[in-house]
Amino acid sequence: MIEYLKNILFKIFNFTVQENKSTMRKHIILFGPPGSGKGTQAKKLEAKYGLVQISTGDLFRYEMGNDTPLGLKAKEYMAKGQLVPDEVTIGMLQNKVDASPDAKGFIFDGFPRTIPQAEALDRLLSDKEEAVAKLIALEVEDNEIVTRLLERGKTSGRADDSNEEVIRNRIDVYKKETAPVYDFYETAGKSKAINGIGSIEDIFGRLSEEIESI
Ligand code: AMP
Numbered sequence: 001m002i003e004y005l006k007n008i009l010f011k012i013f014n015f016t017v018q019e020n021k022s023t024m025r026k027h028i029i030l031f032g033p034p035g036s037g038k039g040t041q042a043k044k045l046e047a048k049y050g051l052v053q054i055s056t057g058d059l060f061r062y063e064m065g066n067d068t069p070l071g072l073k074a075k076e077y078m079a080k081g082q083l084v085p086d087e088v089t090i091g092m093l094q095n096k097v098d099a100s101p102d103a104k105g106f107i108f109d110g111f112p113r114t115i116p117q118a119e120a121l122d123r124l125l126s127d128k129e130e131a132v133a134k135l136i137a138l139e140v141e142d143n144e145i146v147t148r149l150l151e152r153g154k155t156s157g158r159a160d161d162s163n164e165e166v167i168r169n170r171i172d173v174y175k176k177e178t179a180p181v182y183d184f185y186e187t188a189g190k191s192k193a194i195n196g197i198g199s200i201e202d203i204f205g206r207l208s209e210e211i212e213s214i
Helices: 002-023 038-049 056-065 069-080 086-098 115-126 142-156 164-186 200-212
Strands: 027-031 052-055 106-109 132-139 191-195
Touching: 027 038, 027 164, 038 052, 038 106, 038 200, 052 056, 052 086, 056 069, 056 086, 056 106, 069 086, 069 164, 086 115, 115 132, 115 164, 132 164, 132 200, 142 164, 164 191, 191 200
Parallel strands: 027 106, 027 132, 052 106, 132 191
Antiparallel strands: none
């Protein structure tokens, strides 16, 4: 009789764990310096896994393109390669998350970029009884970034991609303000760095492996 009950309990427990695994939303932070390929890879991951990409850079550019008050505020910081203030960025991010309640999960691209942003993200997800599943960092060295961004600047029409001084400033800001976010999630055992050099398909393969291992 006891064996029988144990068996039933075991089955119920296992079923619940499986259910949770399949129904829980997977939220991924795609991390790395500017020009490391986050945007390109996020779009491919979105298509493969049905996740929703949220790029704070794209959101700011959209606002700027429409001359909204938010866009005008962001513009001065972006032009210099500085970060837009946390309260502005966090509010915008929260609106975007709340606008997609049915998403299977999010790929955060370019967010969080500071510790207060990471704390705000954790808070807003935990209010929904959710959490970041993994932070995956694309590693690319400085000179490669400068070359890539100057090349991208020729066609992207982005002022912040066309000026080497602004690009170097973005890299400095990344090292000082953004890199600590890797350690923040590392202490929770959630950070993983992968090689961001190679063909788009190679890097996509490495990223897919990381996502499937969650
Ligand atoms: P990106 O497209 O991610 O390279 O971002 C372009 C610019 O937008 C950055 O250099 C910042 O000025 C601004 N930006 C994007 N995401 C954030 C963020 N999470 N926090 C603050 N500023 C941001």
